[in-house]
Amino acid sequence: MSYTEELGIRAKAAEAAAAGASTLQKNNALAAISKALIANKELIIAENAKDIVNAKANGMTEAKQDRLKLDEKRIEGIAKGVDELIALADPIGEIIGGGCRPNGLQIIKTRVPLGVIGIIFESRPNVTVDAAALCLKSGNVVILKGGKEAINSNVCLGNIMRKAIEEAGLPADMIQVVDKTDRETTTELMRLNGYVDVIIPRGSANLIQAVVKNATVPVIETGAGNCHVYIDDSADLGMAVEITDNAKTQRPSVCNAIESLLVHKDIADKFLPLIAERFKQHDVKIYGCDKTISILGDTVEKSTETEYATEFNDFIIAVKVVDNIDEAIAHIRKYSTRHSECIVTSTLENAQKFQKQVDAAAVYVNASTRFTDGGEFGFGAEIGISTQKLHARGPMGLTELTTVKYLINGNGQIR
Template identity: 55%
Template sequence: MENTLLLNEQAGAAQAAVNELAGLSTLEKNKALSDMADTLEHRQRLILAENQIDLTNSRNKNLSAAMLDRLMLNEERIHQIADGLRKIAALPDPVGSGLMEVKRPNGLDIRAVRVPLGVVGIIYEARPNVTADVVGLCIKSGNAVLLRGGSEAVNTNKIISSMLAAAAYSAGVPEGSIQFIDPTDRSLVTEMLHLRKYIDVIIPRGGSNLIKYVVDNSTVPVIETGAGICHAFIDKSADKDMAANIVINAKTSRPAVCNTIETLLVHRDIAKDFLPLIADKLSKYNVEMRGCERTRAFCPDMAPAGEEDWATEYHDLILSIKLVDDINAAVSHINTYGTKHSEVIVTNDYASAQFFQNKIDAAAVYVNASTRFTDGFEFGFGAEIGISTQKLHARGPMGLNALTTMKYLINGSGQIR
């Protein structure tokens, strides 16, 4: 009961700050972001000390190496987080920007402008950089934010959010705009999902189980993000060296993130040459490979892949591999098992590239480039609040514009209908 009351107080405080926050000037918001970045760098020792507590607790709980990597901070990562806030400050302010303007035959002037969403609730796991990214994006877009991080990173998230809030409030951001839900009681997630009175939108960031739970149980509008069963299809015309480089990067550079590939599809016409080549390269990166029966005919040392592998987001150095007859089979497999996140074809055939991009249902569809580019910074949006895998209200990397909605402003001279 005490935690429930606290949650309602925090959500209410965030909602109370909305109108004043939406009216802040761009200069005021940018000053706050700059001060927030400086604070994180100046006080990084305190952050690292709390992060060590979380890492120790997580190791004792036998969290995977991939999860520990997502949780771990060092001086370089804190500098990157601070630099991310400065990059947000350098981005154009979306609030108040015009979307359309029309003068009707009856003399009415109608304009549509961007306005903040209001209170944004974020439910996320592990990665403490999300705390700073989300707060920075919400402040710049004029939104209050209610943060509910995972228990594995509670100490790190708590100190980062408290530092950011203190710096922001000192710079003129209204009190209550940044709220971190401290208690790790899981029932609070369910209660948060029903606070329609205070929260305007919920954005979950984490594994598929978290996202599914939020989508299935929330009465607050949800933007579905993150789950990434991503694929690479190597077409028969592909440059094999290019294909190998893309697969290695997309699987091994950050295996725990949502834009890494989980399944490799290989055209049967190049299987004899390409499968042994890529298997040898992947083994040097300690990738565990699980192949279909036809794949294992060329690479018998692979573990067998089962039906569940095609539907699994590993978050680890594990890759399922399937031999397919043609591009139609590849597209069918992806549209069956994919999560509408990021997909890539490696090909030298223009028609195949166009066919793949037209037929694949995903937020980002690549030709001859790693899926690892599905990222707010890489798309030029600055930090992202998540990768939306749905079609409403946003899709793909969500930057500042995705954290706004529209308001119509109508000026008349006495018109009546």
């Protein structure tokens, strides 16, 4: 029996208890996790420090090290996110449809857990807690497979949570963290049919596509974020600078940060120097089209197809001056990963056109793409941002971790 099969058997053994747990039991377990995270802050930071040392030795960029790092403030934030889940409505058992048939059969459509969820992710150890807590609240069992860069942090967090929920009266195996870092184990998890009901990848485009192409278990595809902001000719330039700067530099290593900036030709001469000056504060590297270079000079490197198609996850941006909104939309449709897109405009017609014609999970008018987040949308922590169109799209909260079951009650009907 393989290592992953053992995980699967243990997960299936915990499935009934997870699905049958009351809201009070699940909330008590979440409260225990939150309390345990705070009580073990020093241990978590010590284990995370090992991952940071390895990251530096392996040449990880500072932006990606930021994704990896856990300090006291971030641990408190993670614990707070768990506490916030307690206040959210439990989706399990919710009646979402049904009625009485002419033959007297009563049919009820209700929400139930997906079952056993496998989550494959990179870098960010907060995902370990966010995902586990969401799965617990929604009555699911979870097997978590993080990247090797966060192995010490992830195993530590997993052990803390397992002990906490066991002490709260739920099976520890509702949460399992894979403690192996080899690719073979990841591949086996993707193909653990019969044990795992769905796989959710979180991370780079390469990771997501590797899972989509190699998994035999059904996959909910979460998105790499090649996101754009388009500055329309009617935009308030002050607002445009603030939105663009926030969307690029507030936390560039996350999937809802923008990677490309599109600017209408009629305001490019005014806007580009303003945003370039702001970008200097963060040492943002700019790739640009010929028109951008003619305005900003040799501080800009020539952009190519590669730059427009790249999710940098860093203080880097690709800029293009466009003739009109139609060219901006065409560019986005070509290069977007269908995650989050934004227009800054004062024209209602263009705002509506952009929101109708841009195909993405979240389409913004006059607001930063950094709001594409389960917490910001009021869902609590999120399991990921789905960029596909079936089952779930956008930030995936508790409801998106459920499926439906039909409950049929009769009094002897036959067909």
